[in-house]
Structures are given as C-alpha cells and as structure tokens.
Amino acid sequence: MDKIFDPRAIEARWCASWEQNGYAQPETAASLRGVDRASLKPYSIVIPPPNVTGTLHMGHAFQHAVMDALTRYHRMLGCDTAWIPGTDHAGIATQMVVERQLAAQGIKRTDLGRDKFLEKVWEWKEYSGGTITNQIRRMGNSVDWSREHFTMDDTLSRAVTEEFVRLHAEGLIYRGKRLVNWDPVLLTAISDLEVESKEENGKLWHFRYPLASGSGHLVVATTRPETMLGDSAVAVHPEDDRYKHLIGQSVRLPLCDREIPIIGDDYVDREFGTGVVKITPAHDFNDYAVGQRHALPVINVFTPTAHINDEAPAAYRGLDRYDARTRIVEDLEKLGLVDKIDDHKLMVPRGDRSGVVVEPYLTDQWFVDMKTLAERSLASVEDGRTRFVPENWINTYKQWLNNIQDWCISRNLWWGHRIPAWYDDAGNIYVGRSEDEIRANPAYASTLSADTILRRDEDTFDTWFSSALWPFSTLGWPEQTEDLKRWYPTNVLVTGFDIIFFWVARMSMMGLHFMGEVPFREVYITGLVRDAEGNKMSKSKGNVLDPLDLVDGISLEDLVSKRTTGLMQPQMAAKIEAATRRQYPQGIEPVGVDALRFTFLALASTGRDIRFDSSRASGYRNFCNKIWNAARFVLMQCEDKDCGQDESLPHTLSAADRWIVSRLQKVEAEVAELFRTYRFDLLSQTLYQFVWNEYCDWYLELSKPALQDGDAEAQRGSRRTLVRVLETILRLLHPLMPFITEEVWQRVAPLAACSGETLMLAPYPVSDAARIDENAEADIEWLKGFILGIRQIRGEMDISPAKTIPVLLQNASASDRTRVEAMLGSIRFLAKVEAPRILESGDEAPQSATALLGQMSLLVPMAGLIDKEAELVRLSKQIAKLESDLEKTTARLSNPNFGKAPEHVQQQTRDLVAKQQQDLDALRVQHGRIESL
Structure with missing residues (x-):
C-alpha cells in the first residue's frame, strides 16, 4: 500500500469498476453469490429525482449518503436490493433556462412555436442533463444505473397519461375556474412549494368607503389598493359592536360606479386595522372562501401579466398593477377618501424562479379532488402501514391531510407532460390516452362526429403530478412488470421535511389509489444542511458550499469567484468576499468522498438540521488516514506470513485478542440496532470510537508483545485476529465509507481467508454472542x-x-x-x-x-528520575509567562471597545482566556506535586 492515503487515486477507479461490473444490479449480485433471487428478501429505495439540468448540492449529498448507506447495508445483508435512480424534467426551471438562452439571442419561444422550442429544450437536456448524474457517480452512490429513469421518458410519460385518464374517468379530476398562484412573468400557475413568502416593508392604506345611505363611511384597511377595483363586499366581524348594525347595508365602491354589500363574517380580525376589510374574491384566497360562503360575484380585474383589464374603470385599463396602485391612491386623495397611510411589514409571496410577486389569479385549470384520496393516506399512518422517522412529523402530515385543498395540476408551460384532453369548437372536453381513442369512445358519440376538429389542451402537468407516481412508475407501472411485483412497496423514502406535503403525501395518495398499497413503509425525514452558524445556505448570503469542492478542494480565489459570480450589487459581493476570506483563508483542502459522507452521517441526528462545519470533514479525513495507517501496519505484520488461514493449525489467542473479538461482537449488535432505528449519528460515533480508540490505539499496541516475543501459536493467533478484525471493520464501515474500505479490503481479504470480487457483495457482519468474553474485557x-x-x-x-x-x-x-x-x-x-x-x-x-x-x-x-530543583525552576518560568499572557488576554476582553468586535472574534478571545487559565492551573498543580516530593 502507498504510504500516504490519497482518495483521488482510488475514487475514480472504484466508481468505474463498480458500475462496469454491475455490482449494484440485483441480478449481478445474486449471480456472483450463487443464489436464487426469488429466495431473497426484497429491499428497494427510489431516489428523490433531482432536476435533470441541476447540479449536486449539499442537501443532495447528505440524503444520498443516507440512502447509499442503507442500500449498501441491505445489499450486504443479502437482500435483493435495488436503489432506483432518475431525474426530473423540472418543468418551470428547465423552460426558464432555455428561454433565457433564447432571449440572449433576441428570440422568444413564441417566435419558434411549440415544436421548435421543445427541440431546443431537448438539446439543452442532452447537453447538461448528464452533469448531476455524473456527480452522483462521483460520490460513489451504488444506484442501479441499468434502471435509471427520466420523468419524460416514454414509459413514464405513458404512466402520467394513464394516471390522468383514470382519475378523470373516476370523477376525481375536473376542469374549473378557481384561484391559483399565478406568476405574471412566467405566465403560469405555480405550486405553493414554488412560492417564497418573506417579510417586506410595505404600506397599510386606510380608505373611506361611503355608505350608500349617505350617513357616513367605513374605513377599510388594505395592503393592495389596486385590487379594490374588483371588490365584491366589505366585511366586519358579526359580533363587532362598532359595525354589526350595518350588516346588510351597502357602501359605494370608490372609483367604481357600483354598490357592494356589508357582510358579517368571523374571518375578520377585529384587532387588525379598523376591523373592516374589503372582500375581493378574485384576488385573495381567503376572500375567495368568504365569497363562496356569501355567494358574492367574483370579479377579476387583472390580465395574465398583472395589468388592469377591461373589467375595471376605463381610467385604469392597461396599467401595470403597481402603476395602477399609484394612480388609485392619488385619485382617492383628490376625492378626500384617504384616511391615513401607515408603514406596515407584510409577508410578500414571490415566485422562487422569477422573483416577482405572485398573484392569486382566477383562471381555468385542471384540479384533482384531494379529499377522497387523502382519506386512505390518513388511514395508512393511523394503522402504522406508513411510519415516519422521527415520529413527530406524523402530526404535521395528518394536520395537512385533514385540511387539504384540491390540487391544481395544470401548468401553462410547453415543457412537460402535455395534458391528454381535447376540445371542440363548442367547448366540449374529451379526455383519453390519444385522439384516436377518444374518437373510438362510444361515450363521446353524441357530440363527436368524424369531421369534428379537435384541439389539444396546450398546458402541461405540474411536475409533482408525474413525481407522485415515482415509486411505481419507475418499476414499470401501468404494466405489471416483475420489478413492480418484486419491489413495490419500497422500503423507505429519504427526503426533506419541506416536501412532505408536495411529494410525500401525493405519492402516498397515488400509490394507495392505483396500487392498493402504500408506496413506502417508512419515511425518514432529514433536516436542512445549514452553515456552521446555523444559517440557511443561499447564494445571496454567499455561504453555499459545493460538496465536490469539499471532496476535491478549491483555492481561496476560485471559491471567492464562485460565491460572488452573478451578484449584482458590488457592496454585497465585497461583503461575501470578505466573509469567505475570513472563513477559508487557505481555501478548502480536499477531504475525499469518504470523509464527507462520514461527516454527513455523523451529523445526522433525526429530525434536526445539520450545522455543517468543513473542519469536521477535515477531522474525518484524519479518520481515513488512521484506517489507512492501521491497515499498512497490519499488512506489514501479516503479508507473506501465516495468518491462520489454515484452520487445522493450532493458534493461541491472548487476552488482547479475545478482548477485541469480544468488543467487536458488541459493536456489531449495536450497529444493527442503529441501522434499524436510522440513528446514523450514533452509528458513526460507535464505529469511529471502536476503530480509532479500541482497534487502532489499543489493540495494535497490545498485539505487539505476542508478535515480537510470542511463540508460533501466539503469533499465528495475533496475526489471525489482526487481519480478521480489520476485515470485519472494513465490512462494518463500507456502507458509510465505500472507497477506502474497498481499496483496503482487496488487500486484507485474502489474509483473512475471505473471497469475492468486491466488498460490496461481502456479507455484513453479524454479532455472535458465543464470542463475547467478559473476563477478557x-x-x-x-x-x-x-x-x-x-x-x-x-x-x-x-x-x-x-x-x-x-x-x-x-x-x-x-x-x-x-x-x-x-x-x-x-x-x-x-x-x-x-x-x-x-x-x-x-x-x-x-x-x-x-x-x-x-x-x-x-x-x-522519583529518586534519580528527575532533578527536583531544576524542574521547579522550569515550571516557575512557564507559570510566570502564562500568568503574563493571561493578564493581557483578560485586559483585552474587559476593554469596553472590544465589545464592538465581531462576535466570533469575541468568542475566540473568551475561549483563549479559558484555555490559558486551564493550562495555568495544571502547571500550578504539577509544581505543587514536585515541591512535595
């Protein structure tokens, strides 16, 4: 073995070997083991599909480390194991990228037309689509690439069509005019997941709405004056003594020539503003619900681009929503109807892709009736068929399902699965797998003749609609394939809490509906990967880490360039650059894949966000070095020597040999339990402590007396224990650290009388209680x-x-x-x-x-061991110097101006004071001991 562990020298080689030999394929694994797959217990995981044109981020790397650990563990246990990979077409994100590329050339997608535009998207997918899959390979993830899927593949597209057609036939899908989140730049409905609401500074306008009776006015508070053009009512709380006598009367809507009623509804917060709110059902989700309860007219005053439409008074038509806001406030001031304007902080919803303010918008879309589907998902967690880890997420899940709203599944995009619905000139809707199927359907015979021209729906499905089928569409559904029979339901889903509702719940509902069974037995919910201070990683904060930069290392200048590229404000870029230089003055040293994966797993406390500190990864790089050096020692002691491979030859086990074997059995039992309970943090700690402290620091030293001075049987026994325990350690660690363990195992396995092509398919260690030796311990x-x-x-x-x-x-x-x-x-x-x-x-x-x-x-x-007087003089000098240093550091800390220093600088100084005091106390104790001799 090389003297120095260099992860780069082995990672690419093993990635290629594992994939080329197909070790992650269940068929290959069974063949090499010489077993019948039908006799094996199935185990399967589907990868949460990343965006096909995206790149690997820290959240991916963390979740993939967990999934690969589970996959490798169960494969080594002998299960018929499949980890299914794939990517998502990411409708909005991918279409935006291509549209921006075209815009740089002065081309709009409408200039090209749908077919030509989609050709450009497919070209971009082919160009960039391999980036993230290559990064997944780089991390050593043992997915079965022969079963890779893309959500726009023909097989998965057929599954999405089948999903829609069946749900529509069952009355669970309908087309209707309802409020949706609307992005006025992308010109499409978007899901709640694609809306980011943040607190921003705004205004609260108080307008006077004159009573129709002429006896006064009501003061209405609003944060969006432009929507008043679509008001259908004003509302007060029915028990508000200030206003309840007015319920049933009307007000004159300013700037509009119409009266609107005063209604009572307990939706109104009596403490907010004046206790009187305007009701605009077409432009607010809560107002829409109020409007439904009171049968109010729904008046949409916006165009799809958020300009004022022809439903509004002529003076405002064609204005952008914010220009209309300015004009409306000015006009109301002229009329003396502005009561006051307050500064106000409010939550503003913005599209996560476009960054513009999203509008609740009334439009015709396709919806899924969710209440019916949600009932079975609720039942599956109630009866334990679906288990959450940690369990507290069950309550959140149930609360959302109990209050579920119908799901808008249509998107006004060109990239995606096109909705299989057709229209005739009379407005009739026809749903089917194809136009030919529709024309052959007797149910449509009364309105559809041979010469009727049909026009296909222009919209596509919400990406989550196709992803909801992922656990079974990737296994071949709607065909009843062998894979589907073998691996559905899957065993566990590993995902973040942020998509429990948008993906986990929808997969559960669709799995139960179409397959009659939950799509996964357990849901392991991970936290977010945050920076070392607990902040969410974002480009705008300049604290994003690329997992491959940690693996391969990156210079300071390249890291600064990477973090500041694209930032528009020089001041922000300068701030990010300064923070980066302070945090990584030498750039980031490479740690390798194994160290990074082990770091993620060591930090994976269930249900908690991860505070990622790159220094922790550097520490686990040292762990890799420790394993490497231990292996070199063992090989130097054991290669070309008798290591007890011949069981007929006698050997003697020392107390140290029996001790390490006994400790190994307890670790094996503990590891099995920690895998079962998804406690990867404790699992990592257990293996780290055993390998570093017990095997490397103690047993390797304890073995030396027998190796150097023992008889042949004692030497054989110690060498046998050295290699067999090391080989077992490599198997224990392999799911967490695949590269270094495979590399070392190839050298150690023959000495430990083990055979096989790869550690991936070696049996996972199982504890043997008979080998526990309490006396030796x-x-x-x-x-x-x-x-x-x-x-x-x-x-x-x-x-x-x-x-x-x-x-x-x-x-x-x-x-x-x-x-x-x-x-x-x-x-x-x-x-x-x-x-x-x-x-x-x-x-x-x-x-x-x-x-x-x-x-x-x-x-x-002590006689003859130390010179007492000389030692006292030496210690006195050290004590004096440390007392002086401590006095200076304490003075700096107590300086009033020091309170202005950055918090991390203050904390470093406090830590230094504590360390200096600790060292000083220890020197004084030592001085006292020697003085007393």
Whole structure:
C-alpha cells in the first residue's frame, strides 16, 4: 500500500469498476453469490429525482449518503436490493433556462412555436442533463444505473397519461375556474412549494368607503389598493359592536360606479386595522372562501401579466398593477377618501424562479379532488402501514391531510407532460390516452362526429403530478412488470421535511389509489444542511458550499469567484468576499468522498438540521488516514506470513485478542440496532470510537508483545485476529465509507481467508454472542488502566516515554496480582517499566508519584528520575509567562471597545482566556506535586 492515503487515486477507479461490473444490479449480485433471487428478501429505495439540468448540492449529498448507506447495508445483508435512480424534467426551471438562452439571442419561444422550442429544450437536456448524474457517480452512490429513469421518458410519460385518464374517468379530476398562484412573468400557475413568502416593508392604506345611505363611511384597511377595483363586499366581524348594525347595508365602491354589500363574517380580525376589510374574491384566497360562503360575484380585474383589464374603470385599463396602485391612491386623495397611510411589514409571496410577486389569479385549470384520496393516506399512518422517522412529523402530515385543498395540476408551460384532453369548437372536453381513442369512445358519440376538429389542451402537468407516481412508475407501472411485483412497496423514502406535503403525501395518495398499497413503509425525514452558524445556505448570503469542492478542494480565489459570480450589487459581493476570506483563508483542502459522507452521517441526528462545519470533514479525513495507517501496519505484520488461514493449525489467542473479538461482537449488535432505528449519528460515533480508540490505539499496541516475543501459536493467533478484525471493520464501515474500505479490503481479504470480487457483495457482519468474553474485557480494561496510570505519571513528572522506570504496587488484591503475572509481558512492553514490585502490608514506600487503579496504587519512585530543583525552576518560568499572557488576554476582553468586535472574534478571545487559565492551573498543580516530593 502507498504510504500516504490519497482518495483521488482510488475514487475514480472504484466508481468505474463498480458500475462496469454491475455490482449494484440485483441480478449481478445474486449471480456472483450463487443464489436464487426469488429466495431473497426484497429491499428497494427510489431516489428523490433531482432536476435533470441541476447540479449536486449539499442537501443532495447528505440524503444520498443516507440512502447509499442503507442500500449498501441491505445489499450486504443479502437482500435483493435495488436503489432506483432518475431525474426530473423540472418543468418551470428547465423552460426558464432555455428561454433565457433564447432571449440572449433576441428570440422568444413564441417566435419558434411549440415544436421548435421543445427541440431546443431537448438539446439543452442532452447537453447538461448528464452533469448531476455524473456527480452522483462521483460520490460513489451504488444506484442501479441499468434502471435509471427520466420523468419524460416514454414509459413514464405513458404512466402520467394513464394516471390522468383514470382519475378523470373516476370523477376525481375536473376542469374549473378557481384561484391559483399565478406568476405574471412566467405566465403560469405555480405550486405553493414554488412560492417564497418573506417579510417586506410595505404600506397599510386606510380608505373611506361611503355608505350608500349617505350617513357616513367605513374605513377599510388594505395592503393592495389596486385590487379594490374588483371588490365584491366589505366585511366586519358579526359580533363587532362598532359595525354589526350595518350588516346588510351597502357602501359605494370608490372609483367604481357600483354598490357592494356589508357582510358579517368571523374571518375578520377585529384587532387588525379598523376591523373592516374589503372582500375581493378574485384576488385573495381567503376572500375567495368568504365569497363562496356569501355567494358574492367574483370579479377579476387583472390580465395574465398583472395589468388592469377591461373589467375595471376605463381610467385604469392597461396599467401595470403597481402603476395602477399609484394612480388609485392619488385619485382617492383628490376625492378626500384617504384616511391615513401607515408603514406596515407584510409577508410578500414571490415566485422562487422569477422573483416577482405572485398573484392569486382566477383562471381555468385542471384540479384533482384531494379529499377522497387523502382519506386512505390518513388511514395508512393511523394503522402504522406508513411510519415516519422521527415520529413527530406524523402530526404535521395528518394536520395537512385533514385540511387539504384540491390540487391544481395544470401548468401553462410547453415543457412537460402535455395534458391528454381535447376540445371542440363548442367547448366540449374529451379526455383519453390519444385522439384516436377518444374518437373510438362510444361515450363521446353524441357530440363527436368524424369531421369534428379537435384541439389539444396546450398546458402541461405540474411536475409533482408525474413525481407522485415515482415509486411505481419507475418499476414499470401501468404494466405489471416483475420489478413492480418484486419491489413495490419500497422500503423507505429519504427526503426533506419541506416536501412532505408536495411529494410525500401525493405519492402516498397515488400509490394507495392505483396500487392498493402504500408506496413506502417508512419515511425518514432529514433536516436542512445549514452553515456552521446555523444559517440557511443561499447564494445571496454567499455561504453555499459545493460538496465536490469539499471532496476535491478549491483555492481561496476560485471559491471567492464562485460565491460572488452573478451578484449584482458590488457592496454585497465585497461583503461575501470578505466573509469567505475570513472563513477559508487557505481555501478548502480536499477531504475525499469518504470523509464527507462520514461527516454527513455523523451529523445526522433525526429530525434536526445539520450545522455543517468543513473542519469536521477535515477531522474525518484524519479518520481515513488512521484506517489507512492501521491497515499498512497490519499488512506489514501479516503479508507473506501465516495468518491462520489454515484452520487445522493450532493458534493461541491472548487476552488482547479475545478482548477485541469480544468488543467487536458488541459493536456489531449495536450497529444493527442503529441501522434499524436510522440513528446514523450514533452509528458513526460507535464505529469511529471502536476503530480509532479500541482497534487502532489499543489493540495494535497490545498485539505487539505476542508478535515480537510470542511463540508460533501466539503469533499465528495475533496475526489471525489482526487481519480478521480489520476485515470485519472494513465490512462494518463500507456502507458509510465505500472507497477506502474497498481499496483496503482487496488487500486484507485474502489474509483473512475471505473471497469475492468486491466488498460490496461481502456479507455484513453479524454479532455472535458465543464470542463475547467478559473476563477478557475486564482483564484488558485493567491493563489499560495500568498503562494509562503510568503514562499519567510520566506526563505530570515530565519523564521521557522512552525511559524504563521502576513501579511499585501498593494495596494489590489477589486479582491484581494474578493479572500482573498473566500480563507481565504486556505491562513491561507497553508501560515501559521494570517488572512491578508488589509492596506487602507494612512495607514502607519511598517518595513516589502516584496513580490509582481501583484500590491499588501505582507508585513510581522519583529518586534519580528527575532533578527536583531544576524542574521547579522550569515550571516557575512557564507559570510566570502564562500568568503574563493571561493578564493581557483578560485586559483585552474587559476593554469596553472590544465589545464592538465581531462576535466570533469575541468568542475566540473568551475561549483563549479559558484555555490559558486551564493550562495555568495544571502547571500550578504539577509544581505543587514536585515541591512535595
């Protein structure tokens, strides 16, 4: 093995090998194992499909680390395992990218026409569509690429058509005029998920609406004056004593020649504004509900581009909504109808793609009746068929399903699955899988003749409508394929909490409706990946991390350029650049895929957001180095030597051998439970502690006496334990750190009498209770205490680790004496001491440094080991210097001006004060010990 672990030297090679050999394919795995797939327990996961033209971000990398760990684990357990990959066509996002490219050439999509425009989109998909799949490969994800899907593939398109046609035939899909989120730039309805509401500074206008009776007026508060042109009523709370006597009367709508009623509705908040609100059913979702309750007219005064239409008075027609707002306020001021204008903070909904304010807009769209579908999804969580991890998300899920609204599934886009509906000139609607099927359908014979011209619906489906089928369309539905029979329902869905409603719930509803069974048994909900301070990662904040920059490293200048590219405001760019230079003064050093994946899993506390600190990944890069160096030691000790491969040859296991094997069994049992409960954070900690502390730091040292001085049977036993425990460790770690474990396993497996082409298909370790040895564990814990006690004395007394020192044992029990005799070689070798002398009762102990091991004292006589006076002088100088340093640091902290420094600088100074005080206390204690000798 190379002396230095270089992840770049192995990652590309193993990625290619795994994929070329098809190890992630269930058929290949079964064949290489020589088993019948039908006899295996199925296990499947579908990947949440990323946007086909997108790139890998930290959230993807985190969730993929979890999914790959689960997939590799169950594959090694012997399950018939499939992790199904794929990408989403991302209707709005992809169409926007292509439209912007065309706009740069002075071309509009309407100039090209639908067919030519779609050709351009497919060209862009072919050009950029492989980026994210190559990044998924780069991360070592063991998906079955032979089963890769794209939501616009012919098979999946056929499934979406089938979904729509069946739901329509069952009366669960209808076309109607309703309010939707409307993006006036993209000119399409968008889902709630594509709307970002943020608090912004605005105004609250108070207008006087004259009573029709002429006896006064009502003051109405509004944040959107332009919508008053479409008012249908004003509303007050029915129990508001100020206004309830007016209910049933009317007001004159200013600027419009019409009267509107005063209605009572408990939707009105008596404490907001004046307690009187305008009701505009065509331009507000809550107002629409009020309008439905009171049978109010629905008056739309906007065009699709958010200009004033012909339903409004002539003076405002054609104006942009904000120009109309200005004109309306000016006109009301002239009429003396502006009561007051207040500054007001309000939540403003903006399209996440276009950035413009979204309008509630009344338009004809296709909807799914969700209440009927939601009932079975609710039942599936009630009866435990679908389980959430963590469980608290069940309440959120149930609350949303209990208050579900019908789903607008049509999008006014060209890129996507086109809705299979046709229209004739009389306005009749025909739904079918094709126009030919419609013409052959007897149900349409009364309105559809052979010469009737049909026009297909121009709209496409909401992306989530196709994604709702993902767990079974990727397995071949609507055909009853072998894959569908084998792997539906899938075992677990790994996803973020932000799409529980938009995707998880809809997959559940469609799976239960079309398949009669839940699409996944468990839903593992991940948190968001935030920066080290807990802030959400965003380009505007300049705190975004690219997972591949962590894997491969990036220079400071390239990182600054990456974070500031595209920022319009120089001041913002300068701020981001300064923060980046402060946080990453040397850029980002490469950590490799294994270290990054292990970091994600170590931080994956269920239900909590991840605060990602790149220094943590650097720490796990050190863990990779530790494994690599341990493997090099083992190979140097064991390659070309007898490692017990021949079971007929006798071997002797030392207490250390039996101890590490026993500890291994307990770790294996703990790991199985932690995988079962999705506690990847505890799983990572358990493996880290066992590998680093127990195997590398202790067992490798404990094995040396037998390897160097033991007889043939003892050497064979230790070498056998070294390689077999290491080989088992590699299998335990492989789902979390696939690259380094595969690389090392290929060298270690033959020594451990293991065969097979790849670690991916090796059996996952299973605990054997018969191999647990409590006595050996107790013996080694005693030995570790002995060695640590001697090392403590050396450290306190500044005695060289290379110097062999005497040791006396006081108050030694019978078991202490037995252990000293049994493990004398290890004691002398590892503690670097002379043979311990046991003091009997009444023996006088010389002046000694002391450490305790249970009731027994470890005494190291100081005579001849240190120069007491010289050591006191040395310590006094150190104490004086540290006292001076502490005084300066404390003075800086107490300076009133220091409170103006950045918080992270203040915290660093507070931490330094604590460290200096701790070091000073330790030096004073050591000075006192030596002075007392």
